Amino acid sequence: MQFKEIIGQQRIKQQLVQTVKENRVSHAQLFLSPIGSGALPLALAYAQYINCLDKGEVDSCGVCSSCRKYERLIHPDLHFSYPFFASTSIKTAVDVLEEWRSMLLMDAYFDIDIWRSKLEAANKQANIPIAECHDIIKKLSYKAFEAETKVLIMWLPEYLDKSGNALLKLIEEPPANTLFILVAQSQDQILSTILSRTQIVKIPKLTSHEVSQFLLNHSGLTENQASDYAFLTDGNLIEAKALAADNQNDSSGIFTGWLRNGFSNKVPELIDFTEVAAKWGRENQKNFLKYGINYLRECCLIISGAEAMVKLPPLTLETAKKLSTHVLTLPMAEAIIAELEKAHYHIERNANPKILFLDVSLQLVKIIKFKTLPAGTQYIYN
CATH class of the missing domain: 1.20.272 (Zinc Finger, Delta Prime; domain 3)
Known part of the structure; x- marks a missing residue:
């Protein structure tokens, strides 16, 4: 994903690009944002820019071998972790990786309820269990296959229970050229031990104008409807799109x-x-x-x-x-x-x-x- 595909957030985009140009990319970053503000797409675009083989002034090239693999989410040095519903056949996030890729490629703006609807959740609680933590440690212990930097994007670290402390040493002293990007919505629900080891990047909610312009361009609404939905959802693009789809x-x-x-x-x-x-x-x-x-x-x-x-x-x-x-x-x-x-x-x-x-x-x-x-x-x- 490229920065140009992300709705709004111009200041954050410039800030992230500048960290790469000045070679001051922190190895563990926490993207903290309200729901529907685009933190996950920003993390993807940031990782793609870091590993792009022909970086532009403001965005990745989108055509090099690294970018092409990032666009399809199949780069061997791009790893994901996220809440899921463990069962006898599903032990780690890799076991539902195809569903995750399908979700991201379809629309990178989604929440836990939408993700839950793509899985066989039954009455289980989503979490990031200890088996997933051990799998992360194992994956990141290997050398990078192609890219200069290995990237792990963890969506919703709030779902780590106390077993998440198993990651502390890895986050604090990661292997060379390893980047952690944690994408969160609630700072208070994250383990304090993990929070203290990350650099927080605060991502603001989208403006009503940005949401209404997106709805006008993609949903076929009238200007007044788009403005009303943008006002109602208060910067939450996920909710705004759901409103546009369900209620005209x-x-x-x-x-x-x-x-x-x-x-x-x-x-x-x-x-x-x-x-x-x-x-x-x-x-x-x-x-x-x-x-x-x-x-x-x-x-x-x-x-x-x-x-x-x-x-x-x-x-x-x-x-x-x-x-x-x-x-x-x-x-x-x-x-x-x-x-x-x-x-x-x-x-x-x-x-x-x-x-x-x-x-x-x-x-x-x-x-x-x-x-x-x-x-x-x-x-x-x-």
């Missing part, structure tokens, strides 16, 4: 229409909405509620006079201003957010969606009808 609805229009029906006490329309929402499927229901929570938080900023901090796309922003001016108050928005958060919690636990959305719809009527109370009143509701 106008989240902003549906949500604001729901609020207006609550404000107008249009019970038949609210019941119709409940019937429609009950058929969306759990993930789309959760995404809709999450969108509403984020949308109302932006409305709270508008009501509080902090419009400069609002991240809504232009068309959606205009509607939010009207709602914030003519319908919502700050306590009202906070009360509705609390209802949506409770609904999101119950949807995750398989609540009946028809009953749940009807209940939330009636709570909307109850909350919004309290608008005539003095400003600052704390609403009490069931």
Whole structure:
């Protein structure tokens, strides 16, 4: 994978390229990033650039023998480790290497849930067991076959249990020309003994503009839909692509229409909405509620006079201003957010969606009808 294939992250790309040019590549690095920010593709592009036989100023050449093997993930000096579901036939990551390569070649932006769906997980817990640690030690003890630098990319070292301490000596004093790249999402869940032996490279989440541009170019969405999905997913490209694939609805229009029906006490329309929402499927229901929570938080900023901090796309922003001016108050928005958060919690636990959305719809009527109370009143509701 080349740097040019990675969405955004220009500053990090330049930083990584510079470490190679200045010959200051740390032997153990931890790429720490939020989900869906592209840390794994960056690790691949970085490793390919390091071993490229004809490096460019900003990227690997993509055509030398090393790059061609990296592109197909078959370079003999490129190794991977990742969580998997051990069984009698699956002892180490190599036993599911073909599934891993297939996943990466199809789309390098994925999370543990997508990876789990490609394996026979049953009710097992994913982890990186002691047998995998021993296999890593064995593989990296060999001399490099072709490349100047052997590379091990470990995805989600959070899944190492205490047996991961078996790698400490190898990470601290690796064989010559060996590079460890650990790709993680949660610093707090990594063994402190491993964390202290790595150089942390913090990778920021993608901007809403970068996500919306990707969706516009690859998903056939309208500009407003792409902006709404980018806002909703807050820089998570994996989630944004899932939304684009599963739900082509106008989240902003549906949500604001729901609020207006609550404000107008249009019970038949609210019941119709409940019937429609009950058929969306759990993930789309959760995404809709999450969108509403984020949308109302932006409305709270508008009501509080902090419009400069609002991240809504232009068309959606205009509607939010009207709602914030003519319908919502700050306590009202906070009360509705609390209802949506409770609904999101119950949807995750398989609540009946028809009953749940009807209940939330009636709570909307109850909350919004309290608008005539003095400003600052704390609403009490069931």
